[in-house]
Amino acid sequence: MKRKGNLIVISGPSGTGKGTIVKQILEKDDNLVISVSATTRSPRTGEQNGKDYHFLNKDDFKTMIENDGLLEYAEYCDNFYGTPKSVVEKALNNGNDVILEIEVQGAQKIREKCPDSVSIFVAPPSMQELRARLKNRSTESDEVIDKRTAQAAVELKCAGDYNYIVINDRLEKCVQDVLSIINAERYKTDRMSSFIKELSQN
């Protein structure tokens, strides 16, 4: 039985620790691969093409947009960032579950394009805690931190659109919860139909 993988979208406000969660789940579940984004910005020192990003020039990126070759894309600071459809499809067909760590707006686009995807919203335990984390890790001014906290409050309103909401209170527990969700989704009945068909015939 060859299973097609699931597309797992992990999103949430800045400062909730989704990057750390993604790093840890990739270490703990061999069947997971991360979706590498495409970008038109130049590689930074140490960044590898195909590992950190797929580095493309603007013409090639625009051709991908025109050919509907991206699941989603956005423009920041005069550069494009996007999720190449072919790379994701190849991994899914290979049976891997593909992790897409993405901001809230991008996640919305993925849900529209891929209704079969599994979306997980990573929430902070409280807004005070989120603010404290942003302050801890940042060299930004209070004003910038205020802006980010306000942005997080707006993004929280999107949490209801996701399939699951996890709370990053204790990291280890949260990582286990995300791994549970990813594993449980493999056993959803509609994803097991080919197995049951096989079983009924033998």
Added chain:
Amino acid sequence: MKRKGNLIVISGPSGTGKGTIVKQILEKDDNLVISVSATTRSPRTGEQNGKDYHFLNKDDFKTMIENDGLLEYAEYCDNFYGTPKSVVEKALNNGNDVILEIEVQGAQKIREKCPDSVSIFVAPPSMQELRARLKNRSTESDEVIDKRTAQAAVELKCAGDYNYIVINDRLEKCVQDVLSIINAERYKTDRMSSFIKELSQN
């Protein structure tokens, strides 16, 4: 935040090992409790009232049926067996997830009465393997084993009605998969709505 528990229905053909799975998940997840059935049959040696079964006389059982006090019930060999609603509700309101190990027909009734329940079908890796297991554990004749295998084939057709299908190939893996499902269901968005509401207000 006081979470209401989930009702988890675990079912599948005879011989798939669901009893062993249930025993192990109860040991590994403190938040789980098992639903104890009510019956009109007499206690066997060593059986405790309220632990193995709630032992009732026929009049009391019939009163429960009349008062809609059972989630499902059935009659076997001139005795009644059923799932008392009040016991399940109390545990759910206490925040426990309640495990109901039940045969395929009973599971169908629970799904109708409790559309919020989570149903897991335990499938054998193959029909040959199921037959071998029934043969191994049983002192029954080949004829009885044929009957049970045929019954299992009929019950497999109901697998598509469940939320999840797990395969009991390696017991340890299967136990982990069921625990994943039970944990993942706690983070379904509609079950997290009160948390998000709280978070938005603070």
